[in-house]
Amino acid sequence: MTAALSLERVTCTFSGARGRYTAVRDASLDVAAGEFVSVVGPTGCGKSTLLNVGAGLLAPSAGEVYVHGVPLQGINPRAGYMFQAEALMPWRNALRNVMAGLEFRGVASGEAQTRAREWLARVGLSGFEDRYPHQLSGGMRKRVALAQTLILDPEIVLMDEPFSALDVQTRQLMENELLDLWAADRRSVLFITHDLEEAIALSDRVIVLSAGPETHPLGEFAIDLPRPRDVAEIRLSPRFVELHEAIWHVLKAEVLKGYAQGKRQ
């Protein structure tokens, strides 16, 4: 079976003021249909670069991206992207933000509104249709962004540390909601995080990246924890602790390397 998304020997080199910088070198990874894959790595290691390549927002310097076996050119139309930073349009209220994608695709306004209302209800924001992003809390904005991405029914969902700006409680709630939504119609998810616990709790598979520059995958770990999971409870199970130890063993050296590099700069 061909993977929903596969990056093959992708290299990304940027030329900047301080000379050439290779963020990612020879990175290959696959996401199978319906699979939840997390990528963890030290901060600043080029995780987002990989995701942008998968989204088609960034063309790799070398290497190929395949979507269901077809080489990707330009924006990946089968992917939805949830950004780390605020990505909602501040001049649109919640409802009009959620329906934006449908509007861009030429869906009639009435139908788009009905579906946007349904999605706002699914992420628990009924009654907040008229609020503008600045009138919503950080967690609510993330829910709107989630609805905005999922309403288009993407086959592949790319998520770039979507919950990193939230407080711990809101974050766990959002993680559980994400798992519920994912379990309902099993899309492929490529989830980027620097939080190993979050990665293990959510995923089927965790990929560990090396410290930058010239980031590449170091190892892969299948997460055989039973589903459905509750992210807060699963952290206490013995198998979780085992997996955490095994992955952390690989990750720790990279985090220290990344930290040392950060200090030198």
Place this chain on the structure above:
Amino acid sequence: MSRTRLALYQVVLIAAMLAFWFAMTTPGLVSAPFARNTAFFFGKPVEVAKVIVDWFASGKIYPHLGITLIETLLAFAAGSVLGLAIGLWLALSPTASALADPYITALNAMPRVILAPIFAVWFGLGIVSKVALGVTLVFFIVFFNVYQGVKEVSPVVLANARMLGASSRQLLTHIYLPSATSWVFSSLHTSVGMAFVGAVVGEYLGSAKGVGYLILQAEGVFDINTVIAGIVVLTAFALLLDYAVTKIETRLLVWRPRTAETEQL
């Protein structure tokens, strides 16, 4: 200081200044030759009030005010549309922007009020020459704001819209234009003020109607009372205009976060 007390002091301040003005120009309170001199140069408050009352009572002022208002609005509208269109164009086309850059800078640095005589020759002494002057003043404010607005569109919001399937045309209408218009609105006070300046200065330099024309006529016969009356009416009118702009602004920019949303009780 409490609000009422502040208002009270403000009234006392203006009353004191009016009283001082009255005292210095009234024979009997000061020596008669001195009063004659000061009255010639500074006018008399009571005479100024009489002129204003007469203007409004006889309705003589309305056609002049109307002309000035029409010139202001036309200059504002034309300058904004031009600034918006050219600002968007130059901001989105690097070549055009690089080509035009030195000339835009030069035109902006030029004291544009000096164009008034040329416009009078080109467009005559009617409304058009005043509107043209106002347009040159408004255009640059709007232009620079739009240019800035487009350049500062959040790259994340832009990438998000592209992932949601926006075509380059839709990016223009749904991302760049709303972002740019918000910058235009944020400069609304300045640009309406500039349109007003253009209208009045244009009238003052040569016209047959308008409040600026009234002032010019009165100055010709050393009627300082009427000159001051004209200035007072213009100031009041500018304040009204500014108030209207504030009202429009709060209506149009509901989506924009305000720094302080708490209310003093």
